[in-house]
Each structure stands twice: as structure tokens, then as C-alpha cells.
Amino acid sequence: MHRLTRDEARRIAVRAQLLDADRPGDVVEVAEQIGAIKIDPTAVIAPSEQSVCWTRIGWAYEPGQLSKAVEVDRLLFEYDGHFRPASLLPALRAIMPSRRLGGATRQYLDANAAFRTEILERLDRDGPLPASEIPDTSAVQAKNESGWYGANQVPRMLELMSYLGDVAISGRVGRQRVWDLPERVYAGTDAAMNPADAEEVLAGRRLQALGIARQKSPWSGVGTAGEEAEVEGSSWRWRVDPEAIAALDDDPGGRAAILNPYDRMLFDRPRLTELFGFTFVLEQFKPKHQRVYGYFAHPILVGDRFVALLDAALDKKKENLVVAAVHELAQIDDDEREMIHAEIRDLGEWLGVPVRGLE
Template identity: 25%
Template sequence: MVLERTGAVPESLRLADARRIAIAAQLRPKATRFKTVLERLGCIQLDTISAVRRAHELTLLARGLDVDEAVRSLERRRTPVAFEYWAHAMSLLPVSAWPYMARRRKAWRERYHTPDLAAAEADVIALLRERGAITVSDFPNGAMHRGNGSVTNMGDSWNFRTDHKRAVEHLLWYGDVACTDRIGGFKRVYQLAERAIPSEHLWDADDEECLRYMVSTALRNLGVGTTKDVADYFRLKIVDTERVLRELGVEQVAVEGWKARAWIDPQVRRTRLTGAERPVAVSMFDQLVWLRERMERLWGHGWKIEIYVPEPQRTFGYYCLPVFVGSDLPGRVALRRSNGDLVVEAAQWDDARADREYLHAAVERAASWVGAEVRWKAEVRGFDTAVAEV
């Protein structure tokens, strides 16, 4: 990597180097343990959709974990490794991050405390003290019950959360309750935080410590990014993020083609960047592509998630996975498991590249994650032609 300095002008960074920095910060050498990757990334997004595998598993698999280790990531452990909380979205966080979510827990309590749930919250606490660990199946009316046709705040006119379900979720936001593992069917196991979180991590950092932790973790995992990029990682306010970056004395650079100046992780100076050709498909819930405008600034693509778009209105496919090769993003593929096959519903590849074998290698690798055979339903198209209908 070559950085150019010209007098008082901020250092400049070639776009190709910014790409390599971003990849080096994320897709580092192969890891073998869930804990290692989680502590490195700071958080891993959760999502219920499993068109290929669940989102957190794909994040782990893209970073070199084997399938068994990725699948076991939500299992109960003698000493908890992770807890669930709101980070970029609902995510897994390392238990060592518990103190630094205190600012967010306080904000949730101040914003969402509702007296009408006091009785249900007391019921949940009593049940937890009696049984130690519970799921929503332990509630008298479960998690959801039939409505009378009225639309809830979730926009669902048929099913809505019972008071006990709402109460346990509020207690999770407040930090009174924690979830450190799940059981069959992706079902949360709830415990009192005092029982679930190891004692050495069961304390609250002050607001500034929390902000410094989240901003530093975000920058380390971006390598280089604008203030908005850094703020988006943990969904912080831009004004708070910029203040903390300045207080930390983080250096700024001008990245080729970017309008806003960027911040660069100090560790980048001591990192030898390589562009190893290692094709891998990542989910759209992966932190490499969380902020679509950042993806577009780095790689020229601003692809959107079309999971919630009606099929006739989709421009590509239901479950899009960008395919990275080294530090480049030459294409994408839409995959879905079906009857023992991994079906390729759509695929696009940069016409300027003559290396479509990388696309096929990424698809075959994804198929190994689900133990399936690849079935191509669509031909590979370039970016200057329409995507094949599926």
C-alpha cells in the first residue's frame, strides 16, 4: 500500500488500497473458533431467514469456520461466549462487550418503559427465579395469540405478541434478562442477566467509555471509512461518532473518488495488505456490505436486499450474495436451497473479467456449507444485460 502526503493536504488513498484495507479488516486469515471471529468483529447480525443458511452462520463461514463450528455458535456453553442485543441490528455480541452496551440499555429503559407491562415483567422475573432458564413456551399464552383483526405495531392483523412476550423483550433491552443461547427452531433461551453473564463482565461502563468502545470497534473492522460508515456499524449518531473519532486522535485520509474525508484505523499502518484471490459469497447481512452506499463507494455496486420485495418487482433475486474475489467485487449470485439442491436463481459477473471460474468456485463453496448439489436455473449475465428471469 502506498500513501501519498502533500504538504498540509490530508494523505490520499487509492481506491484499490481502500478496498484491500476493507477486506483485510474483515476477511482475515482463516479462523477456527466462533469466539475468535465474534471478538474480532464485535457483533454478528442475526436473521431468521435461512434460504442458504442463517445470516450469522454465513458470516462465520465466509471467515473460514467449518460448518459444525458455525452451527454450534448458538449452543449452550459452560461459559457463555455471546449474548444477543441490538448492535447494527439484532446481533450476537461477545460477553466482553456487555459493559459497553450500558449506554444503550439505559436509553432503552428511558424510552420504552411502560407501566402497563409491570405485572407481566414481574411474572417473567418470578418465573426466571423459579426455573433458571425459560423460553416463550413457558408463558401461559406463549409468545403470540390471535387478534380480533386490529393491526398491531408489528403490522400484523392476525398474530401479535402476548404481554409476557413483550415483557421479556423489554427486560432483554433493559439488561435485566439476557439470551446467551438458543434451542431447536431458533428459539431464544432467557435467563436473568446476573446468571447468564459471567461476573467479570457484569458491570456498566459510563457513556463515554461505551461510545469509545463502539467507535473503536467499528473503525477497526472497517479499516477505513467515513464518519457515516463508522456510525452505521453500531447505529450511532453521526455527531457523537465524529466527536469521539476526533477525541481519539484518529487520522483522516482522502480516498480516491470519495466526497467525504475518511478515517483510517491506526493498525492499518502496520498491516501488510495482500489481494489474495479467495472467492467467497457473503450474505447481504454481512458487515462487509451493511451500508449499501459504502459498498457502492468501494466497489461500484449499491445492491439492495429483495427478500421483502414481491417477486414480480425483484430486479435480481430473492437471496442475493455478493461474491468477493480478493479485494474485488466482480459479481453476485442469488441462491436458495430446494429439495436437496442449492439452486442458482440468478447470477451476474463483470464482463470485463474472464474468470467466471471464481463465481463457480464461490457457488460450490456455498453448496458445501449446506451439503447440497448445485443446480443452475439461470445463466450468468453481465452487468450491461438484463438478469435472466427466474
């Protein structure tokens, strides 16, 4: 049983997400450590997959590095809305066929068995292909309660088939995914791992990405990976990465970090509140009159404290990064404020535009 102070627990969490002063060198190093880089088209400042990398690597990161790692070097792959390191492929491929699906989704797949077969035959013959080049021969349409899908069933079916390992994403043209058979996309990957062993591997990698997490949490999925820990002032049962414990004395210090709202550091909201005293609410889907901090405010971490939210956006012509506000949530000194402003100016430089509205 490890007994950690709250400061130690926060340092472990920050370092696990590569948000301390010791920056990683490239996107592969980022993906190997944090396990998954979220893909999302919302680009108020930059798409999440790009800003997640920039937040960690800094000025040395160029957007083309990510697509090269995925499509040319094949060191990363796209699965279930994230870019992931190729080292996770054996474990993920072992569990893909047994992924849990809701009853309605299973019924949809069963009713469209012929449609699924036709997609596989088309990809085998003509792939790789974008969804737009695959005909919709579905017998039944999926319910569209979320409003995310149109009448064409091809994108929906491809996503489900990808989740189950029947098809794979070989690359993108712009933001349009290109699909192919997994044996071509994942060529050379061993998929013979036992599913139970695969689950154990994945739980360990999730804990590596978090550093410390609640043992029984649907947000983290670490199970009994790592070792038991207590955190000062918390009644939760924690699991901690033993390598993170061993590295506690090797502290490179903190820095300012601007986090995309879909950053993995923010995903486990209960942990965020328990460890950091920070309750983050994404206001993107709130009516305008109910927003307090802005449509897509980016949390700002200084050291191991969440101290502010950045409300900023590229203007319509994408010629300026316009700062509407830096909402300070905690007391910060002049040096910390300058660190934040310097990071915002660096963000504008990375985007290739001047920053407007920063005091």
C-alpha cells in the same frame, strides 16, 4: 491525516471484515474482529449467522461451533439480534439501561410496569425459560405496525427488557430463545464501566470491524474513533483504524467470497456505493415481478470488487443447492469465474448437498 487511494481503502474494508485470503480460525476470532454476527431465520441457503461464519472460515467451520461458543464456552453472547464477543459485554452492559427508546415504546413499558416485574420474578424463581412458559399478564398491547409480532406480549416485552439489560438470552432450543436474569447469564462480567467510556470503546470496536468509515454516519457509529483520512476521489470525511493502516503492506491477497444479504460487510449501504461502486438492493420484500436478481441474492466479492450476485436456494426437500443464476455485474476473466464457481461448489459441500444448475 492519511491519504488513501481507493484501492487501499477497499483493501482495508475487505480485510477488516475477514474477507481476504487470510481466513480466521474459528467463530470467536470472527466475532472478535467483526463485532457482531447477525441472527436471522431466513434460510434460503443457510441462516445468516451460519453463512456469515462459513464465508469467513470456510470448510473448517461446522454449525455446532457457534452454539458451543455461546452456550458452553460463553465466549460469545446473544444481544439485540446478533452474536457478539464476550469482550464487548462490559461496555454494552454499561449503556444498556440508558438505551434510547421512542415515546410510544416508553409509554408501553410504563403501562406494563407490573408485567415487567412479574417476568423478572418468574425468571428469578424458575428460569431459564422460553417465552412460551411465561404468562402474558400485560395491561396494554404494543402497536404491531410491522406485523412481526402476535397478540402475545411476552416475546415483545422480553426483547425490550433484553435491550435495556433487564433480562438476557442464555441459549436457544432450535431457534427458540431461552431467557434468564442477566446476573446469571453474564456471571463474572464487570458492568461498572462509565457509560461515556463505554461509548468510546464501542465506537473503536465498530471502526475495527469496518476498517474505514464515514465520520458522521448513522450506519457506522464510529464517531471520532481512529484517525482522519481522505480517500482518492471522495469528498467524504473518513475515519480509519490505525492498525489497518499499519497492516496495508502485509497484503495476503484476495479471494472469492459469497455474502449473505445480512452480512455486516453490506450493512452500510452508502459506504458500499462510495468505496466499491456497488449499490445493493435486497429484493426479499419486493413483489416477484419487480425482482431483477432474485428473492435473496447473495453478493459475490472477488478480491476488492463486487462482481456478481448469486441467485440460488436449497430445494424444498433440502437435497440440492439449485443455482438459478450467477448475475455478473462487472467484467470478470475466466480465472475469476472459476474462483466463483469453486466457491459455490464449496458452499454445496459445506451444506452436504450437490450443486445443480451451475454451468
